[in-house]
Amino acid sequence: MKNFFNPCKTFAAAIIGILLATTFCGCSERSVILAPATGSTTFWEGHLEKDRFPLHFYLQTATDGKQPKMHVTASRPRWAGPVDHLKLSGNQLSFRISTRNVSFSGTIASNTITGAWNEEPYTSWWLTMNSVATPAFMFTRQHPWPPFPYLVEEVSIPGTGNRPNLAGTITRPAGPGSHTAILLLNGQHAQGRDSECYFHRPFLVWADHLTRNGLVVLRGDDRGVGDSEGIFNEATTADFAADASACIDFLKRRAEVTKVGILGHSEGGLVAAMVASECRSVDFLVLLAPPVFPISRVWEQQAPSINRRKGTNERQADLRRKFIAEAWQKLVAISNGNAGKAVFREFYTSFLAGLSEEDRVMIGFPPTKEGQIGIEKDLQEWCSPWMLFMATFDPAASYRGISCPVLGIFAGLDESILPEPNAVELEKHLRSGQCPSFKIHTFPDFDHQMRRPVSHASATYPLAETVATETLSLVTDWLKSQLQAPDSH
Numbered sequence: 138m139k140n141f142f143n144p145c146k147t148f149a150a151a152i153i154g155i156l157l158a159t160t161f162c163g164c165s166e167r168s169v170i171l172a173p174a175t176g177s178t179t180f181w182e183g184h185l186e187k188d189r190f191p192l193h194f195y196l197q198t199a200t201d202g203k204q205p206k207m208h209v210t211a212s213r214p215r216w217a218g219p220v221d222h223l224k225l226s227g228n229q230l231s232f233r234i235s236t237r238n239v240s241f242s243g244t245i246a247s248n249t250i251t252g253a254w255n256e257e258p259y260t261s262w263w264l265t266m267n268s269v270a271t272p273a274f275m276f277t278r279q280h281p282w283p284p285f286p287y288l289v290e291e292v293s294i295p296g297t298g299n300r301p302n303l304a305g306t307i308t309r310p311a312g313p314g315s316h317t318a319i320l321l322l323n324g325q326h327a328q329g330r331d332s333e334c335y336f337h338r339p340f341l342v343w344a345d346h347l348t349r350n351g352l353v354v355l356r357g358d359d360r361g362v363g364d365s366e367g368i369f370n371e372a373t374t375a376d377f378a379a380d381a382s383a384c385i386d387f388l389k390r391r392a393e394v395t396k397v398g399i400l401g402h403s404e405g406g407l408v409a410a411m412v413a414s415e416c417r418s419v420d421f422l423v424l425l426a427p428p429v430f431p432i433s434r435v436w437e438q439q440a441p442s443i444n445r446r447k448g449t450n451e452r453q454a455d456l457r458r459k460f461i462a463e464a465w466q467k468l469v470a471i472s473n474g475n476a477g478k479a480v481f482r483e484f485y486t487s488f489l490a491g492l493s494e495e496d497r498v499m500i501g502f503p504p505t506k507e508g509q510i511g512i513e514k515d516l517q518e519w520c521s522p523w524m525l526f527m528a529t530f531d532p533a534a535s536y537r538g539i540s541c542p543v544l545g546i547f548a549g550l551d552e553s554i555l556p557e558p559n560a561v562e563l564e565k566h567l568r569s570g571q572c573p574s575f576k577i578h579t580f581p582d583f584d585h586q587m588r589r590p591v592s593h594a595s596a597t598y599p600l601a602e603t604v605a606t607e608t609l610s611l612v613t614d615w616l617k618s619q620l621q622a623p624d625s626h
Contacts, residue, residue, distance in 0.1 A: 181250055183266030207232060210333070217333060219363045236327035236362055236369050260510065279603045280338065281345035287311050294357070294387045300379055301367030305357030306330055308348040309393065317420075317620055318353035318394040320384050322377075322405030325523075327370075329363045330356040332402070337603040339586060343400065346609050352616070353394055355384055373526035374404065378411040389418060396420040396620070398541075400612070401427065403554065403585065407532055414538025421619050423612055424545045426554040426585055429536060429562040432527045433465055435554070442552040453499050460488060460500055465528075468519060472528040478520045485512055536563060537570030544615045546608065549581035550590055576615060580607065 207220045216239055220232040230250060231242040241264070243252015254264040288311050294303040310316055321340050323332040331338035344354040360380060361369030381399070388397045398421035401409030406427025413419040428435055440461075444454045467484050470476040489497060489512075494504055502508045502515075518524060545563050547556035556579045567575045584590035587608040 180269050181266040182269045183250075183264050185254070185262055185264060209234060218327065219329065279342045281341060285345070285348075287348045292355070292387070294383050296366065297383075300376075300383060301360050301365065303357050303360065303366070303380060303383065304330075304364035305355055305384070306344070307353060307355050308344050309353040310348065310351055314393070315395045316351060316353045316393055317396045317398070317616075318355065318388040318391070319347060319423075319616075320381065320388065320397070320399045321354065321356040322381055322399060322401040322408050323359070324403030324405055327359055327362045329358045332356075334586065337586075339402075339603050342603045343609075346604075346613070347400075347616075350613050350616075353388070353391070355388055357384060371522055373522050374408060374411070374530070375526060377404075377408050378415075381408050381412045382416055385412065385416060385419060398422060398616075401425065404428065407535070410532065410535040410539055413541055414535045417540060419541055421541050421616070422539065422543045423615070424543060424563070425587055425608075426547055426551055426556075427545065427559070427563070428554055429532060429559045429566070431531050436461060436465075438555045438558060439552065449499060453496065456492075456496055457500060463488065464519065468524065468528045471520065472525045481520055482516060485516065533566055536566035539567065540571040540573070542619050543567060543572055543575040544612065545575065545577040546587065546611065547577070547579045548583035548585060548587060549579055550583060551585045553585045578611060580605070583608070 207223055208218070209220060210217055216234070216237055218234045218237055220234050222235070223232040224230070228245045229243075230245055230252070231240070233240040238256065240255045241252055242255075243250050243264070248268045250266040252264065253261050255261045285308075288309050290307045290309070292305055292307050294305065296302040321332075321343060323340060330340060332340040340356045344356050347354050357380075358365040359369055360367030360372055360376070385397055385399070388394050397419065399409040399412065399419060400423040401407070402425040406424035409419075409422050409424060410427065413422055430438070440454070440458065444457070449457065463484060464481075467476065467481050471478055471481065489502060492500075497503050497508065502511050545560065545567075547554065547560045549556055560577050560579055564575070564577055580587065582589060583605055586604065588602045588605040
C-alpha cells in the first residue's frame with residue numbers, strides 16, 4: 138500500500154511476511170519504571186521467526202493491591218504499546234493491545250511464557266518468551282534516569298462532549314516562580330506520551346532536556362492509548378487538534394505557567410499549526426518535519442525514494458502511480474459524499490484482476506492468503522475516519538493563520554517529509570500569513586527523527602542517539618531568544 142509520513146515504518150515494511158501500511162511518524166508508548174517503590178518488574182523476551190523482529194515484553198506486578206500492568210516493546214512499532222484487557226489468573230495470561238489489533242493468550246511456567254500471538258483477525262504465531270534480567274534496549278545513551286532535578290506530576294485533562302479524558306505527564310522546575318510551558322505533540326499512529334520508536338523514547342528525552350532548561354513540559358497519551366480514554370482508530374487529525382487545544386487550556390490555567398507553546402513532530406507539527414491558527418493564546422511553535430502539503434502531494438514527493446528502496450523499474454513505478462492516483466480519486470469521492478465505501482472494494486477487485494502475479498507482488502498484494510489479508514487491512518485504512526478527513530484537507534490555511542513566532546526544522550535525509558519542498562512551502566505560507574517572525578533550518582545529515590540515521594534493517598536497532606544534541610541545542614537557543622524578546626502578539 139502506501140507510505141505516508143512515517144520513517145519508522147517504511148513502504149511495504151514486513152513483519153513476518155505481512156506487508157504493513159504506514160503514515161506520519163509515529164511509534165509507541167510510555168516509559169518504564171524499572172524499580173517502582175511499590176512493585177516489581179519482570180522482563181520477558183521473545184522472538185518471532187528465528188531471531189528476526191524480536192518482541193520484548195515486560196510485566197510489572199504491583200505489590201500494593203493494584204492491578205498488574207504490562208507493556209509491549211518491540212523492534213517494530215507495529216506491535217508496541219501498553220496492553221489493555223489484561224487478565225492474569227494463576228499461570229494463565231492474556232491481553233490485547235487494542236490500538237494495534239493484536240492479542241496474546243498463553244501460560245506462565247517458571248521462566249517462560251508460551252502461547253499464541255495474534256494479529257486480529259487474520260494471523261496467529263506460536264511464541265515463547267523467556268525471562269531476562271534487564272533488557273539492553275532500555276539503556277540508550279540519552280535515556281533519562283532518576284533522580285531528576287525537577288518535579289514529575291501525572292495529570293488528567295478532563296474531557297467535554299465528544300472529547301475524552303486525556304492522561305499525561307508534566308515535568309516542571311523544582312524552584313518557585315513562573316515558567317513558560319510547552320506541549321509536545323507526536324506524529325500519526327497511536328502513540329503514548331514518550332513517542333516510543335525502535336526502543337527509543339524521544340519525547341522523554343525532549344521533556345527532560347527542556348525541563349532542565351527551565352520549561353514546564355506536558356506530554357500525553359493519545360486518545361485511546363495508555364491511560365487516555367477514547368477510541369484512537371475513530372479519530373481524525375481535527376480530533377487531535379481538539380485534544381491539543383484542551384491541553385493548551387489546561388496549561389494556561391496552571392498558576393506557575395505564563396506563556397504556552399507547542400513542539401510538534403511530523404503530523405504533530407500540522408496539529409500544532411491547526412491549533413495556533415485558531416487559538417491566539419499559543420505563544421510560539423516549534424515544528425519538527427511538519428507536513429506542509431496535502432497528503433496527495435506528500436505521496437508524490439515520497440514516491441522516488443520508495444521506488445529506489447524497492448528496486449522498482451520504470452514500468453512498475455508507473456503502475457504504482459496509477460494505482461495510487463485511482464485509489465485517491467475514489468477516496469476523495471467518498472470523503473465528499475459522492476460515493477460509498479463499497480466503491481473502494483470494487484476498485485481493488487477490478488484493478489488487481491488486470492495485473493500479472495509479478496505486478497501484484499510488487500505493489501504488495503500477491504495472489505495468496507497473505508495478499509488477501511493485506512487487501513482487507515488496506516481497505517480498512519483507506520476508508521478510516523483519519524484518511525477520509527485527510528483526503529480533502531489542505532494544511533495551507535492553518536499555516537497561513539499562525540500568528541506567533543515559529544521555528545521550523547527539517548532534515549536533509551528525511552524520506553517522509555522531504556526538506557526542500559516543505560521548507561520552501563512553509564516559508565511561503567508564513568510570509569504571506571500572520572506570522573510575526575520565523576526561523577527555518579535544515580540539518581543536512583539528519584533523518585526524520587532529527588538525528589543521524591542508521592539502517593532500519595537491524596532487528597534491534599542499536600542506536601545510541603535518540604535526538605541529536607544539535608537539534609536539542611537549536612530549539613533551546615531559539616526558545617531562550619523568544620522568551621527574552623518582547624511579546625510579539
